[in-house]
Amino acid sequence: MQKQVNFEQAIKNKYPEQVVITIAKDKDGKANPVTLGWTMIVSGEPPMMAIAVYKGHYTVKCIRHSKCFTIAFPSADMADAALFFGSKSGRDTDKFTEFDCKTEPAKKIDSLLLTDAVANFECTLESQTTAGDHIIFVGKVVAAHTNAESKKRLYSIAPGHKLGPAS
Amino acid sequence: MQKQVNFEQAIKNKYPEQVVITIAKDKDGKANPVTLGWTMIVSGEPPMMAIAVYKGHYTVKCIRHSKCFTIAFPSADMADAALFFGSKSGRDTDKFTEFDCKTEPAKKIDSLLLTDAVANFECTLESQTTAGDHIIFVGKVVAAHTNAESKKRLYSIAPGHKLGPAS
Numbered sequence: 001m002q003k004q005v006n007f008e009q010a011i012k013n014k015y016p017e018q019v020v021i022t023i024a025k026d027k028d029g030k031a032n033p034v035t036l037g038w039t040m041i042v043s044g045e046p047p048m049m050a051i052a053v054y055k056g057h058y059t060v061k062c063i064r065h066s067k068c069f070t071i072a073f074p075s076a077d078m079a080d081a082a083l084f085f086g087s088k089s090g091r092d093t094d095k096f097t098e099f100d101c102k103t104e105p106a107k108k109i110d111s112l113l114l115t116d117a118v119a120n121f122e123c124t125l126e127s128q129t130t131a132g133d134h135i136i137f138v139g140k141v142v143a144a145h146t147n148a149e150s151k152k153r154l155y156s157i158a159p160g161h162k163l164g165p166a167s
Numbered sequence: 168m169q170k171q172v173n174f175e176q177a178i179k180n181k182y183p184e185q186v187v188i189t190i191a192k193d194k195d196g197k198a199n200p201v202t203l204g205w206t207m208i209v210s211g212e213p214p215m216m217a218i219a220v221y222k223g224h225y226t227v228k229c230i231r232h233s234k235c236f237t238i239a240f241p242s243a244d245m246a247d248a249a250l251f252f253g254s255k256s257g258r259d260t261d262k263f264t265e266f267d268c269k270t271e272p273a274k275k276i277d278s279l280l281l282t283d284a285v286a287n288f289e290c291t292l293e294s295q296t297t298a299g300d301h302i303i304f305v306g307k308v309v310a311a312h313t314n315a316e317s318k319k320r321l322y323s324i325a326p327g328h329k330l331g332p333a334s
Contacts, residue, residue: 002271002280002287002312007214010311013240013286013320014208016183016333040207041181042219043299047174050303052209052217073180104169113169119180120169129296131305132210136217138298144177145169153180155333166183166322167334 016155016166019082022051023103023112024062024069026090031103031112033095034059035086037156038134039071047141049121052134058090063137067125068109071139072117075151076165081114082154083161108143118153120145183322183333186249189218190279191229191236193257198270198279200262201226202253204323205301206238214308216288219301225257230304234292235276238306239284242318243332248281249321250328275310285320287312 023033038052049071053059063069074082084099096103102115106122113120123139130136152165190200205219216238220226230236241249251266263270269282273289280287290306297303319332 001315002282002284003315004274004310004312007288007308007311010286010288010313011208011214013313014185015320016322017185018181038207038209040205040217040219041178042205042303043301045300047178048299048301050207050217050219050298052207107171115169117169119177121174121177126298127296129294129303129305131217131293132215132307133212134210134215136209136296136303136305138296138303140299141174143171144174145171146177146180148168148170153182155183 012159016157019074019154019156019163021072021074021082021085021114022059022069023072024059025066025110026062027065030094031096032058032062032090033085035082042138048126048138049123049141050136050138052131052136055133055135060135062090063125066110068111069123069139070106070111070113071121071123072114073119074114074154075116075118076154078116078154079163082163106143113145118147118151179326183324186241186321186323186330188239188241188249188252188281189226189236190239191226192233192277193229194232197261198263199225199229199257200252202249209305215293215305216290216308217303217305219298219303222300222302227302229257230292233277235278236290236306237273237278237280238288238290239281240286241281241321242283242285243321245283245321246330249330273310280312285314285318
């Protein structure tokens with residue numbers, strides 16, 4: 001039986017929710033990673049993926065500057081990196097200097113891949129649409145990578161930024 | 168270590184992926200449910216959610232006609248309904264007549280809620296953007312509902328439309 005409640009209450013049913021780390025460079029060439037839960041695939045042919053980024057986030061400036069971004073699926077053992085990248089702002093922090101996280105250059109775009117992630121997707125900016133307090137960035141996937149080792153993906157499993165594997 | 172592969176290979180790391188059932192009425196008033204995996208929240212204030220729908224799907228016509236839609240989070244015991252709604256087209260099928268699934272009227276929009284779902288979100292159409300072979304529909308959430316019983320949400324847990332709880 002359905003019971004009408006406010007959005008905040010109903011959306012508590014979303015868990016586990018996927019977690020991605022998006023990386024884009026700013027005008028000074030600094031790669032800025034941010035942790036996001038609001039993401040989806042949006043096209044099969046050609047492959048495209050979307051992220052929703054809070055309009056005040058530094059990542060918005062970075063993507064608008066570089067016109068490309070990486071979407072990484074962090075592995076279940078990367079919870080600390082995801083929490084760090086999600087809680088600091090690239091405006092006043094060089095997150096990759098302050099938190100030790102292995103990266104490697106992307107192959108087709110000017111960005112980085114996360115070496116220990118489950119997968120990485122290199123995207124060129126296709127469109128951007130404002131939706132309420134966020135910007136939806138759609139990226140065309142121009143290169144994709146998986147981890148040579150089999151790893152579990154990281155999820156948000158409960159309110160309060162509780163992160164872990166989904167099962 | 169990252170290994171470059173094609174998109175199809177890399178995206179196999181997406182599981183478990185959330186599943187939603189979207190319902191919109193066509194011009195004859197027939198409510199048409201469709202099962203989707205490509206969905207995300209896109210705004211907190213005001214609350215908004217997005218879905219990506221293949222451009223050839225009947226749902227595109229229904230949403231463009233009615234300018235509103237429901238997003239239901241099916242419960243883990245609704246796998247058969249999700250498979251049925253995802254494999255038939257509303258062009259030639261009245262899916263709610265052919266598959267027994269409890270519904271109730273939405274409160275704020277002209278659509279239906281799924282009585283046994285974990286949660287239902289009533290959305291008014293806010294924007295639509297073409298992205299490759301899909302249309303991204305953004306909806307503003309105007310009413311939200313949860314199940315009075317505590318239930319697990321349904322996920323796509325492996326390729327080949329394998330559905331079940333995430334854990």
